[in-house]
Amino acid sequence: MKTNTIFLLTGLTLLIVIGDPTELTAQEKVIEKSGKKPGWVNGIEMNYLIEVGKGASLDEAKTLALTRVKDNIVNSVAVKVSSSTELSTSEIRQGEKYNISGSYLEVIKTKTANLPAIKGISENKVSEFYWEKVRNTRKGPIVCYYHVKYPFSQADLDQIIFEYNEAQRRMREQLEAAIDGLDDLTLIEAIIERLTTLRHLSKQLEDENKAIAATNIGKLEDLLKNLQIQQTVCEQGALKYFLVYGNRRFTTSQNPKTKSNCASNFRQQSVGDTMVVRYDHQACRSQVTNTVSLEYRFESKAVKAEFQLASIFTASNLKISEGAQFVVMQSNNTSISHYKIILPVLLQSNETVELKNISITFSKRPMLTFNNVNGQTISPGVNSLELTGDFPLQKSNYTFENYEIVLMSGSITYTNLKTKNTSAYKFYNEKIAVVVQ
Numbered sequence: 338m339k340t341n342t343i344f345l346l347t348g349l350t351l352l353i354v355i356g357d358p359t360e361l362t363a364q365e366k367v368i369e370k371s372g373k374k375p376g377w378v379n380g381i382e383m384n385y386l387i388e389v390g391k392g393a394s395l396d397e398a399k400t401l402a403l404t405r406v407k408d409n410i411v412n413s414v415a416v417k418v419s420s421s422t423e424l425s426t427s428e429i430r431q432g433e434k435y436n437i438s439g440s441y442l443e444v445i446k447t448k449t450a451n452l453p454a455i456k457g458i459s460e461n462k463v464s465e466f467y468w469e470k471v472r473n474t475r476k477g478p479i480v481c482y483y484h485v486k487y488p489f490s491q492a493d494l495d496q497i498i499f500e501y502n503e504a505q506r507r508m509r510e511q512l513e514a515a516i517d518g519l520d521d522l523t524l525i526e527a528i529i530e531r532l533t534t535l536r537h538l539s540k541q542l543e544d545e546n547k548a549i550a551a552t553n554i555g556k557l558e559d560l561l562k563n564l565q566i567q568q569t570v571c572e573q574g575a576l577k578y579f580l581v582y583g584n585r586r587f588t589t590s591q592n593p594k595t596k597s598n599c600a601s602n603f604r605q606q607s608v609g610d611t612m613v614v615r616y617d618h619q620a621c622r623s624q625v626t627n628t629v630s631l632e633y634r635f636e637s638k639a640v641k642a643e644f645q646l647a648s649i650f651t652a653s654n655l656k657i658s659e660g661a662q663f664v665v666m667q668s669n670n671t672s673i674s675h676y677k678i679i680l681p682v683l684l685q686s687n688e689t690v691e692l693k694n695i696s697i698t699f700s701k702r703p704m705l706t707f708n709n710v711n712g713q714t715i716s717p718g719v720n721s722l723e724l725t726g727d728f729p730l731q732k733s734n735y736t737f738e739n740y741e742i743v744l745m746s747g748s749i750t751y752t753n754l755k756t757k758n759t760s761a762y763k764f765y766n767e768k769i770a771v772v773v774q
Contacts, residue, residue, distance in 0.1 A: 364473050364474055364475055365471050365472070365473055365474070366471065366472060366473075366474050367469050367470070367471055368470050368471065368472050368479070369469070369470040370467070370468065370469040370470070371466070371467055371468045371469075372467070374467060374469075375465065375467055377465065377486050378467055378484045379484075382486070384488060384489065384490040384491075385464065385486050385487060385488055385489065386406050386409055386410070386486075386487045386489045387484070387485070387486055387487075388402045388403075388405040388406050388409065388484070388485055388487065389402055389405075389482055389483065389484045389485075390402030390403070390404070390405060390482070390483045390485075391480060391481070391482055391483075392480075392481050392483070393478065393479075393480070393481065394481055395468055395470075395481045395483060397481070398468065398481040398482060398483035399460065399466075399468075399483040399485075401483070402483045402484065402485045403458060403459070403460065403463075403485065403487075406458055406485065406487045406489075407450070407455055407458050410449075410455060410458070410489065410494070410497065411446050411449045411450050411455060412446065413494060414445070414446075414449045414494070414497055414498055414501060415442045415445040415446045415449060416442075417494070417498055418445050418449075418498065418501060418502075419442055419445060444543055445501075445543075448501065448504070448541065449497070449501055452497060452500050452501060452504070453500070454493075454496065454497045454500060455497070458487075462487065462488070463485045463486065463487055464486045464487065464488050465485075465486040466483065466484060466485050466486070467483075467484045468481060468482060468483045468484065469481070469482045505542075505543075508538055508541055508542055508546070509542075509546055511534065511538055512535075512538050512542065512546055512549065512550055515531050515534045515535050515538065515550075515553070516531075516535070516549070516553050519531060519553060519556070519557070523585075523586065523587050523588055523610065524587070524588055524589065524590070525561075525564075525580070525587055525588070525589040525591070525635055526589065526590055526591070528557055528560065528561070528587075529561070529635060529636060531557065532554065532557040532558070532561075532636075535550050535553055535554050535557070536554060538550050539551060539554060560582050561635050561636055561638050562638055563582055564580055564581070564582050564587065564633075564635070564638075564640045565580070565581050565582070565640070565642070566578050566579075566580060566581075566631055566633075566640060566641070566642035567579045567580075567581045568642070568644050569611065571644060571645075571646065573618065573759075573760070573761070574615055574616060574617070574618055575613055575614070575615045575616070576613070576614045576615075576616070576629060576631075576644060576646075577611055577612070577613050578611075578612050578614075578631070578642075578644075579610060579611065579612065580612060580633075580640070586610040587610070588607050588610055588612065589612075589633065589635075591633055591634075591635075592605040593605065593614065593631040593632055593633050594631070594632040594633075594634075595614065595616075595629060595630070595631060595632075596629070596630045596632075597616070597627070597628060597629040597630070597646075598625070598627060598628055599618065599620045599621035599622065599625075599627050599646075600616040600617065600618050600620070600621060600627070600629050600646065601616065601617050601620065602616060602617040603615070603616045604616070614629070614631065616629065618646070621646060621763070622763055622765055626645060627645065627646035628643055628644065628645050628646060629643070629644055629646060630642070630643040630644075631643075631644075654684060654685040654686040655682055655683070655684060655685070655690075655749060655751070655762040656682070656683040656685060657680070657681070657682060657683075657764050657767045658681035658682065658683045658719050659681065659768075660679070660681045661678070661679060661680050661681060661745070661767065661768065661769040661770070662678070662679040662769065662770050662771075662772050663676065663678055663699070663737075663743070663745075663769050663770070663771050663772070664676060664677050664678070664679065664772045664774065665735075665737075665771070665772070665773045665774065666774050668732060669732075670732070671731070671732055671733075672729040672730060672731060672732050673726075673729060673730040673732055673735055674729050675726070676725075676726045676730065677723055677724060677725045677726065678697060678705075678707075678723075678724040678726075678769075679721060679722070679723055679724075680695070680697075680721070680722040680723075680724060681719055681720070681721050681722075682715060682719070682720050682721075682722055682749070683718070683719050683720075684715050684716065684717050684718060684720065685717075686717060687717050688717070688753055688754065688755050688756075689714050689715070689716050689717075689754050689755075690714065690715055690751040690752060690753050690754060691712060691713070691714050691751060691752045691754055692710040692711065692712070692713045692714070692715065692722075692749065692750075692751050693710075693711055693750040693751055693752065693759070694706060694707060694708050694710065694711060694750050695707045695710055695722070695724060695747065695748070695749050695750075696747045696748050697724075697745050697746070697747035698745065698746055698747060699735070699743055699744070699745050699769075700743060700744055700745075702734050702735065703734065704747075705726065705730075707724040707725075707726070709724070709725060709727065710722065710724065714754070715751075737771040737773075738771065739771065739772065739773040740770060740771065740772065741770070741771045742768055742769070742770055742771075743768075743769055743771060744766045744767065744768065744769070745764075745766075745767055745768075745769045746763075746764060746765045746766060746767070747763070747764060748761050748762060748763045748764070749761070749762045749764075750762075
């Protein structure tokens with residue numbers, strides 16, 4: 338059986354290159370049909386599409402017939418649209434040049450197939466149908482032919498073309514909105530949202546609009562790829578920094594992933610375009626290099642940096658010298674009522690500092706804080722500080738042998754009288770002798 342019918346809708350006319358698709362050979366015979374064969378089968382009628390599907394079952398043949406109706410309409414729209422558009426369109430993105438003119442018709446067909454009018458083509462809109470079951474009298478299975486007469490006029494074609502063009506117009510408007518003010522955006526989440534929109538539009542746009550989308554996608558991807566964390570201020574308990582790309586600054590609602598060898602309890606906030614991470618630093622030691630690392634992740638791209646906190650804790654130029662003593666002056670069976678600590682402190686600079694307070698602990702015992710040094714100054718060289726306890730100590734916590742050497746840790750908070758900067762010097766496991774009077 339011959340099946341070389343080709344349909345093409347142009348204007349109001351359905352052109353048919355005909356060899357009767359259901360013309361029976363001498364060996365074929367109709368064994369069942371839906372009724373008398375109507376005159377429109379394999380014919381031409383104004384404002385209708387006439388198609389036939391062939392299959393092993395009636396359902397298969399019917400589905401193919403409706404598919405051919407859709408293909409006929411889609412092809413007609415593609416020809417109409419492409420005839421009014423420049424076909425030799427090329428686009429360049431990130432140095433890679435590729436031409437879309439060869440696949441332009443296929444692009445239009447794909448988009449047209451997604452229009453509501455095309456998706457709405459269905460059996461219940463068929464005006465008339467006719468089917469036959471045919472068998473080769475000598476051998477072979479039954480073959481089904483399903484003919485449909487589907488209403489479709491020039492007005493219907495014009496409406497679909499209008500819907501197609503409207504869809505393209507809306508996408509162009511969305512493109513304009515997506516690229517409007519891109520260079521003024523400072524919130525990273527807003528930039529990612531625009532990038533997502535542009536990627537979606539790029540798959541549906543064509544010609545120069547697709548190239549515009551691709552150019553801006555490249556710009557935003559480069560921005561996210563090359564974001565940097567730039568430190569501005571590192572002060573006690575706070576790290577201030579910018580997110581930068583070139584000379585532009587950005588903010589984010591995302592909290593960074595933080596890591597430190599000593600700092601803890603990180604809190605994130607923004608002050609204008611300055612990002613601030615506050616933290617607790619009580620566990621940071623002056624004898625080691627203290628660091629904090631920050632990491633953001635935008636679209637699986639990591640933006641990270643590590644900063645040293647050593648300047649906060651080691652710039653004091655203070656040092657505990659030899660000869661520290663814990664002097665027990667008066668005690669009873671339960672408490673130590675009078676005591677003092679003689680603390681030799683070396684100031685390794687030419688500037689005078691003013692003490693604020695001193696805290697000392699002996700091997701995991703309760704912390705002793707001495708505020709009576711507030712306002713006392715120490716000068717360059719070794720200074721012997723005498724810290725008098727004004728609160729009783731529970732003797733069970735401080736049972737030492739006379740002249741026993743124990744370890745102490747603590748901190749000295751002071752202000753540089755020249756710079757007015759307040760700092761904390763922390764010391765660990767320094768030796769101190771116990772003297773019982």
